Amino acid sequence: MSEVGFETLRAPQLEGFGNFADVLRDEAFWDSLGFSLRFGTLTAVLEVALGLFLAVFLAPILQRHAWLLAILTLPMMVAPAMMGLMYRLVLHEFVGPVPHYLLAWFGTSPAFLAPGNVFWTVVVIEVLQWTPFTLLLFHLAYGSISGEIREAARMDGAKGWWMFRRVEFPMMLPTFGVALAIRFIDGVRVFDNIYVLTGAGAGGSTMSLPIYIYTSFFRGGNIGAALAASVLFALASFLILALAWRFAQRRPA
Amino acid sequence: MTALRWAVLILFAFLVNAPVIATLATSLKPPGEIMGNPGSG
Amino acid sequence: MTRLTKAFALGTALALASPALAEVTVLGWPGGPEETALRAATEAYNARPETTEDNKVELIFFSREGFFDKLAADLAAGTTAFDVNLIATYSIGRYAPFMTPVDLGSDAAGTFGESVLSTMQYEGQQYGVPTDLSLHFMYYRKDLIDQLLADTAAQQKYSEIAQQYLGEALTPKAPDEWTWRDWAATALYFTQAVNPDSPTRYGSVLQMKNLLFNMMVFQSLPRSYGADWTDEQGNVTVDSEAYRTGLEMYKMLLDAGATPADSLSYEYPEANAAFQSGQVATMLQWNAAATDLLNAETSPATAAATATVAPPAGPEGRFTHVHGLGLGVNKNAENPEGAQQFLQWLATPAAMEIYAKAGGAPGLTGAALDAVKGDRPDLAQLGDYAANYGYVMRGATSANALSVYELQAKEFTGYWAGSETLDEALANTTTGMTDLLKPQQ
Structure with a gap:
């Protein structure tokens, strides 16, 4: 066990790498890492796919009425903790409008936060809040492809799907990489909305890596282990980001 | 096609903003009505 | 590490509603009847002619979410942001090293009864005024x-x-x-x-x-x-x-x-x-x-x-599980005398009457209970259940x-x-x- 607690915060003893060993031996750490990686991958892929589709599909409208972007990106303004709080209300069986209308229209409503559904519920919540971000990135990238390039491609007979796949998408590839990396890292380090909505979840079922760090830091009072986990997390994030940059800088020939 | 684009846009705008709208709507109701809200008939 | 704890202390300081004019700062339990009751009692305390300008009480509240965690971090960092802070039966052992025992005077036992006073004791010392019972x-x-x-x-x-x-x-x-x-x-x-x-x-x-x-x-x-x-x-x-x-x-x-x-x-x-x-x-x-x-x-x-x-x-x-919320003195308080004075006043039947009538849930006995029973019949039930059915698991104050x-x-x-x-x-x-x-x- 660590020698750093709140009681010894100002006069800790050095422990070497004992804290790191403790963390690596803790099953809950690996569970939370697994949750974070699954959550981060899934939400990043969904957000990027959806954002890309919407940016391209809605481009004719959004380029003419740019103010609509303000409405579409409004969720980004809401603090994730507030978002969690709102969904606590919205999904509640007795006061929430979602179960209310589902019951009224279909006579049944799923238990969104029951053990079998809670993972998908938090994924959908995250995707709904952050797809606007990827939409915005792709909207800018799509709009910045110069008209001359499109014109030239059109002269060569490119159109529709082929145009997108061979001309437009390759030009947005750097944005694609950056969006995926940012959303992945953001997904892995998800904290506020899940913490407010379900805490660590029944038996730790929605314990992301930051929630693990938070609970061991405070509740467990095990500061040494929490810091060790934080350091491991920071190193891993750095690696991912470095890879993403290399990917982004590999501009299409 | 334009109609479909508009439909998708409105649906998406509604979905992402739904919790904000719902919270706003609830906050405007008197406390009694919030608690009485039912799904429960 | 220090930076993090400082950030917490800073957050607490920012929670101050206004610049600290008052000299006794009290960190209360936010967002419930306890807050309303403490506000009412504080107002009465500050309005007393005996309360000098430099001993007036100012209240601060932050969120309940993670309250005890933040409090622990603040206390461990030696914060001076508040003189008096909330404590609870189940966490006295965690906070006692950073707090000063209080002397509530011999009359306190007549107001609260020994069993209720004991919800604020750790290793034989009184660490706070038991303001609210929860069961x-x-x-x-x-x-x-x-x-x-x-x-x-x-x-x-x-x-x-x-x-x-x-x-x-x-x-x-x-x-x-x-x-x-x-x-x-x-x-x-x-x-x-x-x-x-x-x-x-x-x-x-x-x-x-x-x-x-x-x-x-x-x-x-x-x-x-x-x-x-x-x-x-x-x-x-x-x-x-x-x-x-x-x-x-x-x-x-x-x-x-x-x-x-x-x-x-x-x-x-x-x-x-x-x-x-x-x-x-x-x-x-x-x-x-x-x-x-x-x-x-x-x-x-x-x-x-x-x-x-x-x-x-x-x-x-x-x-029934029972625990108490109470107020005690921060070891690093800048005005420990003022803090003690406020807590001693809070432990009087007159103060508890104001506190109870404003919605607080103190466990009272004798004359103090009789004074509020008319307005708060549930407080009689509260005291009764605490005395007859209350328990604390062995180790639950460690x-x-x-x-x-x-x-x-x-x-x-x-x-x-x-x-x-x-x-x-x-x-x-x-x-x-x-x-x-x-x-x-």
Whole structure:
């Protein structure tokens, strides 16, 4: 066990790498890492796919009425903790409008936060809040492809799907990489909305890596282990980001 | 096609903003009505 | 590290509503009747002619979310942002090293009674004024239970359900005679998934979120079967028949649909909202909810038909978890004398009268209780339950008590959710608790 607690915060003893060993031996750490990686991958892929589709599909409208972007990106303004709080209300069986209308229209409503559904519920919540971000990135990238390039491609007979796949998408590839990396890292380090909505979840079922760090830091009072986990997390994030940059800088020939 | 684009846009705008709208709507109701809200008939 | 704790201290400082003109800063429990009551009492204190300008009290409140964690970090960092801070029975051991004991004077025992004073004691020292007591009431729908007791056909159905789920053909009883098994049978009877004719969708609403406070609500059930955290030698005894009985009963009710399927994400507000909807027949809940649940304005659908009674009994008797909230003095306080003065005043019957009438829930006795009984009849019930049924688990005021609750919350909810077996959950809890409760070096 660590020698750093709140009681010894100002006069800790050095422990070497004992804290790191403790963390690596803790099953809950690996569970939370697994949750974070699954959550981060899934939400990043969904957000990027959806954002890309919407940016391209809605481009004719959004380029003419740019103010609509303000409405579409409004969720980004809401603090994730507030978002969690709102969904606590919205999904509640007795006061929430979602179960209310589902019951009224279909006579049944799923238990969104029951053990079998809670993972998908938090994924959908995250995707709904952050797809606007990827939409915005792709909207800018799509709009910045110069008209001359499109014109030239059109002269060569490119159109529709082929145009997108061979001309437009390759030009947005750097944005694609950056969006995926940012959303992945953001997904892995998800904290506020899940913490407010379900805490660590029944038996730790929605314990992301930051929630693990938070609970061991405070509740467990095990500061040494929490810091060790934080350091491991920071190193891993750095690696991912470095890879993403290399990917982004590999501009299409 | 334009109609479909508009439909998708409105649906998406509604979905992402739904919790904000719902919270706003609830906050405007008197406390009694919030608690009485039912799904429960 | 220091930077992080400083950030917390800074956050606390920013929570100050206005620049600190006053000289005694008090950090209270935010967002509930305790806050309203403390504001009222403080106003009265500051208005007294004896209160000098440099001893006037200013209140600060931050969020309940993570309150005790932030407080621990602040105190450990040696904060001077407040002179007086909130403490709770279950965390005194954690905060005592950073606090100064208080002298409330000999009259305090006459105001609160010894047992209530002791909720603010640690290793024989008084660390605070016990301002509020928290324990549990069984809230139930009197109209529905009366109907059941008057209807012979319904009683037949009740017995069949009890036979099927509990293996015993129980008959309906009045709530003040309930054992936990009677309560469980009642909860099943009033569940549409079990009894399609039930007037309510659910017979109960259980707070099963992975949250330490929910373990406090839960543990009176195993306690009434004789459960304790440790034996007298300090060996962890959580892997017992008593805990098994309680945990299995909760899981049975969840699986039978006697509580909403989302219950594993429910805590205090969700459970109250469910009860207030009129679709729930019984609920074990904190006494603090009485203010809202019995008020026709806040609970129009149910208030008139809602009644309260002590939690059900078990083979070892009737029990309710009890803990106190109180106010004590920060060791690094900038104005410890002013802080002591305020707390001594707060412990007088006159101050407690203001506090109680403004919505606080102090455990009072004698003349102090008589003075407020007219306005707050529930305070008599509160004192009565605390004295007769109150218990504190062995080890539940130690420095790691909150961590023990946290561990139980994770493991027990894991069992309820079906992600681990009862044996695994209890084995993990035993291992973890043994580590957390081992004597400090």
